[in-house]
Amino acid sequence: MNTADLILRNARLIDGTGSASCTGDLAITDDRITGLGDLGTWHAAQEIDALGLALAPGFIDSHCHDDLALLQTPLLEPKISQGVTTVVNGNCGFSLAPHPEGRGPLPQPLASLVPDQSLMFPDFAAYFQRLSDQPASVNSLCLCGHTTLRHAVMDRFDRAATPAEIKAMRDLLDKALAQGAAGMSTGLYYPPASAAPTEEVIEIGAVLQAYQALYVTHMRNEADGVVASVEETLRIGHETGVPAIVSHHKCMNPQNHGKSKITLGLIDAALAAGQDVGLDAYPYIAGSTFLFPERVEQAARVIVTWSKAMPETSGRDLTEIAAELGLSLREAAERLLPAGAVYFQMDECDLRRILSHPLTMIGSDGLVADPHPHPRAWGTFPRVLGHYARDEGLFPLEEAVHRMTGLTAKRFGLAGRGVLQVGAFADLVLFDPAAIHDSARFEDPQRPAAGLHGVWCNGRLTWNGHAATGNRPGRVLTRSS
Structure with a gap:
């Protein structure tokens, strides 16, 4: 007779691959999925009848700024209440490491994110150790920020880096990757990095390929220059020889609405030519x-x-x-x-076109610490599942789940995550497909989603459908090739 710690029975199993769902049971022992399918002969210390509910892999937020929130508000209710079990941080060029001792104050606008520089870390080993010593409710993967590298070695930001500064940044990035950072992000849109030419990014990113790491970018321009910025991103990915990911892809301002046809065409052409490219988006205009x-x-x-x-x-x-x-x-x-x-x-037609692209992952890009945040901080994933998949029929529910689980896990090299299969980690979300929806609104953004019945991270319940349980089983994740 097989036994487990927990069995969820009669659930609609959505496995994260995009395949058709089926009804069955799932067993958890410790932090792993140990049984899947018809488990009628199995017994567990706890059993939940999930008839009428969907069971999916825990959602992976592909684009976050929770670097500091993991430490300051480790329960991270905005994320676990919408089914998130893993966050990808260090985006838009900013990470909490490396921050060598004696550096001057952070430039605006980044100083607003981290008003106290004692909250920065000398290297990723120190940051990851803190996260391990003081775990959060979610797993975390982290990129090394190009702007943070610039701050670590440069005396001003209104110019290109010198060859000596580029070498120093490359050495710091190499150390970050060796310590477990998943790649390099850029925020070329923001003043501390906007003066960096394409060549600077390519030269620093030359170390990425040896680690099979990623290049992830808040592009230089998402408005009038959005097409040129996609071309720049593709060039950087091609010349560094690593996957290039366009963060929160959009086409801003009325004169640029409709340009997603061009930008997605460029991405498709690069894919057809053999280049590894990805993108993410959030479901708001x-x-x-x-x-x-x-x-x-x-x-x-x-x-x-x-x-x-x-x-x-x-x-x-x-x-x-x-x-x-x-x-x-x-x-x-x-x-x-x-x-x-x-x-x-943004324009709704562009948003739908981008969300519909087969390689688009779902990322919230939320700032959970803002006093009045964008509702995406609380509602991104339920909005995709409820509004766009169920109500609007933009794609099937299984495909929506794939965009926030299996696709993202594969892109970021998260082995054993993002899928329902025996041996995988027990990161799970149980929800009602007919009732799930985002409750957060621009006028009232800090509201948990409706229709979630439970969230487990590494086999432990973090959200019981109404509130955080207080469990903090999150782990520091590293990219596997």
């Missing part, structure tokens, strides 16, 4: 980042997420704030700095 006064007039709507100068404006529309102050939108934004904002700049 609004993005969120720092408040840039020079960019507010290009958006249809701007919501302030936080402001150091005027914290009482969090959650309010910039147009209302500007009217009260008797200022233009740009002048009002300047008054609020440093600050963050939600920008409504």
Whole structure:
């Protein structure tokens, strides 16, 4: 007679591969899946009847900024409440390591993310050790940020790096990869890295191939220059010889709506030519980042997420704030700095086209610590499952799950994750396909999703359908080739 710690019975099993689902049982022993299918002869200390519910691999958030949240709010309720069991951090060029001793203050806007530099780490070994000593409720994989490398060796950021600085950054990246970082990310959109030419990125990234690591990028431009930026990304991936991943792909501002036909065409052409390329997206037509006064007039709507100068404006529309102050939108934004904002700049047709691309992973890109965050921090994965898969029929439920599990695990080299199979890690989410939906709204963004019945990470329950259990079984993950 076979025994297990937990058996979930009569569930609709969605295995993460995109294959058709089926009804069956799943057994967990310790941190692994030990039985799958008809387990009528099995017994467990705990059994759950999951009739009418779907059981899938735990969701992998392909694009996060939870580097610090893992330590400061380790239960990470915004993520576990939507079924996430693994987060990929170190994105958009910023990571908490390496940070050599004696470096000056972080440049804005990154200083807003980490106001206390004692929260940075000299190298990834130290960061990963802290995460191991003080585990979170989710697993984590981390990239090394190009902007963090620039800060580690350069005295100013309004120029290209010198050959000596490039060598120093390459050496730091090599050490980071040896210690378990999964690749290098860039944030060429942001001022601390925007002066870096393509050649700088390629020369630093020359060490990536030896580790079969990844190049992941918040591209230089997602608006008027979006096509050129995709071309730049493909060039960097080609010349470094590693997979290139376009982060939160979008085409911003009305004059660029529809250009996803071109950008996705470029990606498809590169794939056809044998290049390894990937991308991720979030299911909203609004993005969120720092408040840039020079960019507010290009958006249809701007919501302030936080402001150091005027914290009482969090959650309010910039147009209302500007009217009260008797200022233009740009002048009002300047008054609020440093600050963050939600920008409504995308088109629904582009969003659907990007989400529908067979290689698009799902990433929240949420800033969970913001006082009034973008709702994607709490609602990304249920929104894909409920709104786009079930209600809109953009793709089958099995395909939606694949975009947030098996596809992402394969792309990031997460062995034993993202699939339901015997021997895989017991990262699981149990949900009602008919009821799951995002509850978070732009006006009220910090609301757990509906329709989730349980989330397990490494075999331990982290979310019971109503609240965090307090369990923190998360592990530091490294990329396997």
